[in-house]
Each structure stands twice: as structure tokens, then as C-alpha cells.
Amino acid sequence: METKIEPxxxxxxxxxxxxxxxxxxxxxxxxxxxxxxxxSKMRYSELLREVKGISGRMLSRELKELEMNQLIxxxxxxxxxxxxxxxxxxxxxxxxxxxxxxxxxxxxxxKKIIAK
Amino acid sequence: METKIEPxxxxxxxxxxxxxxxxxxxxxxxxxxxxxxxxSKMRYSELLREVKGISGRMLSRELKELEMNQLIxxxxxxxxxxxxxxxxxxxxxxxxxxxxxxxxxxxxxxKKIIAK
DNA sequence: CAGAATCCAACGGGATACTG
DNA sequence: CAGTATCCCGTTGGATTCTG
Numbered sequence: 001m002e003t004k005i006e007p008x009x010x011x012x013x014x015x016x017x018x019x020x021x022x023x024x025x026x027x028x029x030x031x032x033x034x035x036x037x038x039x040s041k042m043r044y045s046e047l048l049r050e051v052k053g054i055s056g057r058m059l060s061r062e063l064k065e066l067e068m069n070q071l072i073x074x075x076x077x078x079x080x081x082x083x084x085x086x087x088x089x090x091x092x093x094x095x096x097x098x099x100x101x102x103x104x105x106x107x108x109x110x111k112k113i114i115a116k
Numbered sequence: 117m118e119t120k121i122e123p124x125x126x127x128x129x130x131x132x133x134x135x136x137x138x139x140x141x142x143x144x145x146x147x148x149x150x151x152x153x154x155x156s157k158m159r160y161s162e163l164l165r166e167v168k169g170i171s172g173r174m175l176s177r178e179l180k181e182l183e184m185n186q187l188i189x190x191x192x193x194x195x196x197x198x199x200x201x202x203x204x205x206x207x208x209x210x211x212x213x214x215x216x217x218x219x220x221x222x223x224x225x226x227k228k229i230i231a232k
Numbered sequence: 233c234a235g236a237a238t239c240c241a242a243c244g245g246g247a248t249a250c251t252g
Numbered sequence: 253c254a255g256t257a258t259c260c261c262g263t264t265g266g267a268t269t270c271t272g
Contacts (some may be wrong), residue, residue, distance in 0.1 A: 014215075014223075015152060015166060017223045018151055020222045020226065022144055022218075027265090028138060032131050032138070035130055053135070056234080056235070057235090057237095083234080094225070098217050103130040176254080195253090
């Protein structure tokens with residue numbers, strides 16, 4: 001029953017899959033945010049500090065999109081003043097391997113990247 | 117000599133590394149193109165077919181950037197009419213693990229992603 | 233504290249037509 | 253075949269101000 005695997009088809013499937021992921025994790029910040037939250041649940045202000053360079057406006061927007069895609073959850077805590085805690089979902093945490101791979105490549109090639 | 121690893125610092129380094137990589141691979145198409153070229157060297161027109169949905173204009177631009185960052189090479193062949201072959205560099209091929217990881221996640225979660 | 237609102241510049245990216 | 257040139261729009265993303 002198994003048909004011989006066509007190399008081109010296999011490549012094609014790969015490209016489509018990558019395209020899906022790049023769509024889900026589009027923009028400049030989502031991978032960083034997910035990596036952060038894979039590391040530990042965090043409050044809005046903590047993320048603002050950890051994800052260097054992001055503005056409040058972008059952080060809000062990215063978090064909203066990630067929540068919509070069920071990669072993270074948002075919990076408003078009964079504190080005064082109010083605090084909000086973001087946490088990775090089980091689904092989102094399946095991305096940990098991916099973020100780690102990216103980070104490791106980045107660390108290995110930091111010198112070369114910066115040298116560009 | 118080993119200092120105790122500070123969790124926050126470690127996270128911070130990770131985020132910076134991810135940011136570097138996302139900068140290098142910015143946009144919608146670069147990862148797909150690299151994945152394609154990790155698979156096999158290809159001509160411009162082949163890439164245009166393999167990377168579904170990309171326009172000629174974007175393909176040119178992305179290829180140029182990837183070449184500038186020394187991730188791929190561009191070779192003009194002495195044919196009539198002229199053909200151009202793009203090939204991954206040794207440096208670029210160190211990204212293979214990364215593209216594979218992304219593709220695998222995409223394949224595993226295709227149903228869920230589409231369901232969004 | 234955690235955002236929403238507003239404004240604005242820059243870039244990404246598609247369509248089309250053109251070139252050597 | 254492998255691009256370039258032009259046009260144009262939507263999105264990204266920063267700065268700043270405002271709110272419960």
C-alpha cells in the first residue's frame with residue numbers, strides 16, 4: 001500500500017508546514033514571548049522587562065493573538081492594583097523544543113550574526 | 117569557578133539570542149527558502165514553484181538578503197537563456213536542524229493550526 | 233498595574249508591466 | 253529565464269497620552 005515517497009512532495013509538505021508555523025508565530029516578538037512563558041508564568045510588566053525592546057502596545061497585541069491561538073492563557077488576579085498573569089498552555093508548551101532550538105542556534109552563531 | 121546560574125539571566129540571554137535569529141530570518145519566507153535549499157540546490161524558477169505563494173519580487177528580495185548574510189550562494193550558469201542556481205552555504209546548512217524542528221511541529225499540529 | 237487610544241512612519245508584500 | 257521597476261495598500265511597530 002505504501003507508495004514510494006516522492007522527494008519533491010516531501011519537500012513541498014515541509015514548506016507548507018513551515019508556512020503554517022511562520023503564520024502562527026508571525027511578527028518580531030511572538031517566539032520570544034513564548035520562550036519567556038515556557039520558562040515561567042509572568043505578569044505583563046515582567047514580560048515588558050524580559051522581552052527587551054518591546055513596547056507596551058506591541059506586547060498587548062502579541063499576547064492577545066497568542067491567547068486567541070490558545071498558546072497562552074491570561075488570568076486577572078484579585079490584587080490592588082490589578083495584576084495579570086500570562087501562562088503557557090499545554091499546547092503552547094509543545095513549542096518549547098522549537099524555541100530552544102532557535103535560541104541555541106542563536107547563541108552558537110552570535111558572533112557571526114553580530115559581525116554581519 | 118562555575119558560578120551558580122541565575123535563572124533570570126539565563127532566560128534573558130535566551131531572549132536576546134532568539135531576537136537575533138528572528139532578525140536574521142525575518143519576514144514570511146526566509147525559513148521556507150532555507151528549508152528548500154537545505155533539501156537541494158535550486159534555480160530561481162524552481163524556488164518560485166516550491167515556495168508556494170511567494171511572488172517573484174519577494175523571492176528576489178529575500179534571496180538577496182540571505183546571500184548578504186552568507187546563508188546561501190548565487191551562481192549564474194552559462195546557459196542560454198541564463199539560469200541561476202542558489203545553494204545553501206555551510207553556514208546556512210547549520211540551520212537545517214532549526215527548519216526541521218519548525219516543520220515537524222507544523223506537521224504535528226497541522227489540524228489544530230488550521231482549526232484556528 | 234495593565235492596558236486602550238491615537239497618531240504616524242516604515243516596511244512588507246501583492247499585482248502588473250517591463251528588460252536583457 | 254531571472255529578474256527590475258512601479259504602484260499601492262495593509263500591517264508592523266514606535267512614541268505618547270489617557271484610563272480604571
